[in-house]
Amino acid sequence: MNWLRSLMMPAPGSSYASEVDDLYMLIFWISAFFFLLIAGLLSYFVWRYRRRSADEVTPHISHNFKLEVVWSVIPLIIVVVLFFLGFNSYMNARVGPGEALEIQVRGKRWVWEFEYPDGMRTLNEIYIPVNRPVRFVMSSEDVIHSFYVPSFRVKMDVLPNRYTDLWFHPIEEGVHTMLCAEYCGRGHSDMLAQIHVVSEAKFREWQEQGDERMRTMPLAELGKMLYESRGCATCHSIDGTRREGPTFKGIYGESHAMRDGSTVLVDENYLRESILEPQAKIRSGYEAIMPTFQGLLREREIAALIEFIKAQK
Amino acid sequence: MADVLTAPPEVGRRHFEPNYLNERRGILSWLTTLDHKRIGVMYLWSVLVAFLLGGIFAMVVRMELLTPKETIISADAYNKAFTLHGAIMIFLFIIPGIPAALGNFVLPLLIGAKDVAFPRLNLASYYLYVAGALFALASMIFGGVDTGWTFYTPYSTTTTTKVSLLTLGAFILGFSSIFTGVNFIATVHKLRVPGMTWFNMPLFIWGLYATAIIQVLATPVLGITLLLIVMERVWKVGIFDPALGGDPVLFQHFFWFYSHPAVYIMILPGMAIISEVIPTFSKKTIFGYKAIAYSSVAIAFISFLVWGHHMFTSGQSDLATAVFSFLTFLVAIPSAIKVFNWLATMYRGSIDLKAPMIYAIMFLLLFAIGGLTGIFLGTISVDVHLHDTYFVVAHFHYVMMGGTVIAFIAGLHYWWPKMFGRMYSEKWARPAALLIFLGFNMTFLAQFILGSRGMPRRYYNYLEQFQPLHVFSTIGSWVLALGLFMVGGYLLASLRKPYDAPDNPWGGKTLEWTTSSPPITHNFETTPVLTHGPYDYSPQEATR
Amino acid sequence: MSHPAAPAEHVHEPFLQHHFAEPAQQVDAAKIGMWVFLVTEVLLFGGLFVGYGIMHSKHPEAFASAHHHLDRTLGALNTIVLLVSSFTMVMAVAAAQAGKRRHLINYLTATLSLAGVFLVIKYFEYSHKIHEGLLPGALYSYKGEAVPGEFMFFSFYFMMTGLHGLHVIAGMIAISWVLRRAIRGDFSERYYTPVDLVGLYWHLVDMIWIYLFPLMYLIS
Ligand code: HEA
Ligand code: HEA
């Protein structure tokens, strides 16, 4: 019945995931049993006792105490057992190991920001070493979000007024998608992040020099990738439509009116400033809601984004 | 007495006497009526319009989900579409649906009364419903709402959409629902026909009585919660705003304290209908009358203690999570008891597969799936994975659409001849039921897989890997809609015929079948006299 | 219930609605309805009380400090006013039961006036707070020294006493209505249910204030 399991659930990415799957499948089979029992009896009764003539007489069977007890107590026992199993594995997931890599998470509309113990920060993307527990300490800057990685079977809400936490233990190298599972507005379904589970050596290399792909990719291509993965796309279109922020289409070389009445020519310097210090100049007609990307992008990445924006004619 | 009831159905005796439909005419006679039957009928048309509107939004939602990126509408429009779909279906359709439309019509008939205890309050409750609906409509016209039907703070207190209008609408609808509840409680206590003891009441009454208790105890809390949202938006009172020292999770506790019991406000009347339909079409005494009656009341009370199961991942304490999970499982047991008692009622019966019975059977199958998937969600560690995914969406559509709405349709067919004096077309009913069954399962079975695989709900864009299942689901929704439109079509078509329904087309034993179809204005010519219980179909009854 | 099958015409009373068999049934139904309605009212306020309790435990200093802005004397005075009005209401119901129309009218008028006094005192309290800028949420503009979070106390103060005030007004409308009917001579020893029900409602309004007063004015 492994096919059923892999049809229903994504491949497990943590040791804990199979624990949840076992329980899921147990409930599945219990449910299947009761459903088939009900459906079977129903079909049999409908066929066997179908009305044959208008004046049929039926026996007077009003109740049966023993039966009532049987069909109350059996489900009761089943659910009490399920309660303990569910509670047990939940507590396994809650109580983390002492030694864990600790990563701070900040959710904001509609990006995920991660901060490593050494101060390194990334957006919508993290690297973690395989076979080492990771603990996330999370909070939100605006509304409620929720940190959800289906392949690890973990989820925890990210709240604006306090810290919540969650941990898991990745068992295999690979890339996993992390999603926002609490409705948070227009960009809710774009609030995704990539979790790269890599070997210890790769992890160290990445911490020092960043992603290999990022170092070698052509600037324009890198820019497009960052535009999609770093959250720019949620607020800026490239086809001319207006979203929370202005479109990138054709802005390079234009002159834009600012809220304070001045006009600014959109050149490389202005683009750079807009990304690193968005509040410095607010374009008129827009809200000052763009988050700063200071410290979140490497030099080459900023250059790539500027290159990308320039290319949107 | 018994021989009158079991005589072969003849064409009604009183067709040409004035009945509640034709005794007074003109729109004003409807708008000022105090007759529970007319109020019930006005409610019926209103909730059906709401169902249609909610259904249209559902079709838009499904259409948009046909492709992973934009299909027909923008992200903002999508968020408004599912919010309005959910809010309309819940507040305007399913909560008032069975109690206020069907219940209003048949509750007094079933207990042999001339009306409900407070006819004016009844009419007031209808007008409050209309007022609430107008507010909801206004919120749509002036730009819509994008919070989801759950109005979670702080999103709902900061978004610029028309949240205040919709929450005020829901607040007013809450009072409409409270008034119906108050009315039913007093009616059941005081207006039963002489000789009808509590354990002689039809189970439909038990179901509505338990529902009314929940309505009265839970709805005020929703009312004050929604008011607080409006206050927060207008004056920034700070209670839910973390920036001001408030607590956004407090809102979730308040909201689910109402909304979990509310799901039983939705299902209990549905179960109550099933308890009438199955004995009638099995021509057999209900099995375990007391078990079914008590389990309704048990559900009503335990339902107040489980709200935290919507918040397993909200950051509430682990202890709270454990307690709520345990109590959630307890509340499943009374439902299990009911299901098995209904099955036992059919054993050795004389089963006639008329449309109401077809829908009752459909209810049993779909509600079993919906309820059993509730067990997945009650199991804490499994729910952590499934929370806010399509698994939950599928779960609640199985219990609400597959359970309550199907039961509503069963009840509509069951009492249609009584309400309007016309028989619907049995010939059309069967293919329509088949389409509904197939379409419904296509739409929502796929969503269990989607959810288990990690597809979150309220997603406008989704990962490409999910597309095949979404396409399947969307096609299912078209089949479902086709089936529902057929039902609407043949029911409406029957109204153009002259009266042709007998007084007791199904051979039922409850009191509503002793009056004419449609009933006369004062329900009964003389106060009915009870000679047998509501489900005494068998000859042995005499010797009991 | 003793003569179930007897046609209603035999015992017909002008106040008996057509769907009730006899007056006792009508009275009982009305009472059940009113009690159930009072339960919903209690729960309506219950939500606010719970919210107040939670916010109080989150900001104990702020709440303790904020409540000093309330005038205990006026609060206590208002409590006494409402208690007395409850008493006059009890007397009104007794008068109705005894069929003493004159007394009934007098006691109802007294209750109504006391309710008015309550509102007047409340008006002075409110205007004093508005003057100081002690308003809920965004309107809060108090300039003096304050513990952070005090505005939350005033949010609850205004929401709870405001909702209670609306109930007082609703009660006054209801009392005026029975007063008018009393003057018209609708009531007798046989029929005084509306007076009874309005009385119940008025006691509830009082009772809520009895809880509000220590909660708001006497935090220690
Ligand atoms: C009609 C409405 C209705 C009904 C009746 C139910 C019934 C149940 N629901 Fe459901 N539920 C909803 C409507 C309903 N629900 C809605 C609307 C939501 C989501 C709201 C939102 O977030 O938007 C929801 C969400 C929801 C959650 C939260 C999920 C999440 O967000 O993470 C949970 C978790 O415990 C849950 C559990 C249950 C359980 C245990 C039952 C039980 O009462 C079911 C009992 C029935 C049976 C068990 C089947 C019959 C019995 C048998 C066949 C015998 C065998 C049984 C056993 C062995 C146990 N429901
Ligand atoms: C009673 C409750 C109810 C009902 C009946 C339905 C019915 C349907 N729902 Fe709904 N749904 C909700 C309550 C309900 N829903 C809620 C509460 C949410 C959550 C919202 C949120 O997240 O905030 C939701 C969310 C929801 C989603 C998830 C959106 C998302 O998370 O992004 C989807 C997606 O497929 C969906 C689809 C459907 C479909 C296809 C139907 C179909 O079954 C609809 C078919 C109906 C029709 C086509 C109308 C036909 C009617 C007539 C012709 C009238 C005359 C009829 C007769 C006389 C019988 N619903």
Ligand code: CUA
């Ligand atoms: Cu962030 Cu949804």
Ligand SMILES: [Cu+2]
């Ligand atoms: Cu629930």
